[in-house]
Amino acid sequence: MGATGSGLGELAGDRGLLGRTSTAERVADILRTRIADGFFRPGARLSEDGIGGALGVSRNTLREAFRLLTHERLLVHELNRGVFVRFLTVDDVEDIYRTRRLVECAVVRGLGAPPFALDGLLTAVLGGERSARDRHWPGVATANIHFHRELVALARSARTDELMRGVLAELRLVFHVVDDPRGLHEPYLIRNREILEALEAGRCGTAERLLADYLDDSRARLVEVYGGLVPDRGAAGR
Template identity: 75%
Template sequence: MAELTGLADDRALLGRTSTAERVADILRSRIAEGYFPPGTRLSEDSIGGALGVSRNTLREAFRLLTHERLLVHELNRGVFVRVLTVDDVEDIYRIRKLVECAVVRGLGQPPYAVDGLAAAVAEGAAAARARDWKGVSTANIHFHRELVALAGSDRTDELMRSVFAELRLAFHVVDDPRRLHEPYLARNRQLLEALQAGAGPEAEGLLGEYLDDSRRGLVDTYARRVAEGGLGTR
């Protein structure tokens, strides 16, 4: 049992790691919701005090989110919410198209379990009626997370959770969220209807066009904001 001796020494790490992951989950959600916009410096004292966690736990959470490319550590300056470059946005969409289209292509025979997609479409419609364009954005992310979940792969879900969180960093610097997000309400519904009808190949085609159009629209808008506001420098 000598090989287990070292594990006993690591027992204390279990609670700390679990706490750090929970803190990372909280901060990831806050970043995604825009409470900490891109470029914001995160204060260890303020956040640690608010959450009631130790400096070491918070630093581990920061490390996890830095690994996910949501935060960046600058020597002698601190930890900041990352500001994406235009190339980052392009790369996010390359990953999205590779993964999301592959998920739809691999669905197999219908019927497909699309209740989560239908709920996200309804969520987006309700947010639009309330003219809550941030809510429309959130519903859109929920739609695509549910789409990825159709693969039934925890690894794919985890990968895309980080990708979608990073995408939200770009959304937060868009100056006209209605113009960006509103067109995809109808397109999400089109995708849902194709999948409800069991038309996998049609759905994949719609999704590919959707992502190409979304990429062009966001990249154009983001590039303009970079030019106007000096974004993408961190």
């Protein structure tokens, strides 16, 4: 289930992103993005030789990057087998949504007095609606992720942004297993716009209520679908 030779050739194109000072953090950034985009899907084994060769980094640097991503719960190391992209459990999904509800609703609740800097949210809403008109469902999924990142960015907190980046990267592992971007994301386009319009009007209480209902509904739907595909609620792994 690992990447093919041609896929590793594509990954080699990321070598330029490492610059002159290759670090484990930069390698982790590249792999995190590739995992989130579905280049490496849940269950895929990550080859040290293949990836290290494609990126032109040492084995030690790559192992440190793997360690960082394992700490972020995107990878799992299996003794004598290697490093794999994680399969999340249903319990993981529920915990992710608990975290999202705590963080996203708190951001909206703490916005203070309008006006708010909503350009990023508007761009995400318009991008999702445009992708839906074009029937480009992966684009709808990307726009929806963008919407929630921009929502949290309203807090103007680098730490909160980093937390949300990790939470949404984990969530995309689930989306890759379900593999139904239209069914998972199209129903929420109108709700994204409703939240945006409430914030534009300065009605933060309404926006928070809409967001809480949105996240509760999304969690219930995803748990139902994902639970049918990955019924084991035990420890996450392959």
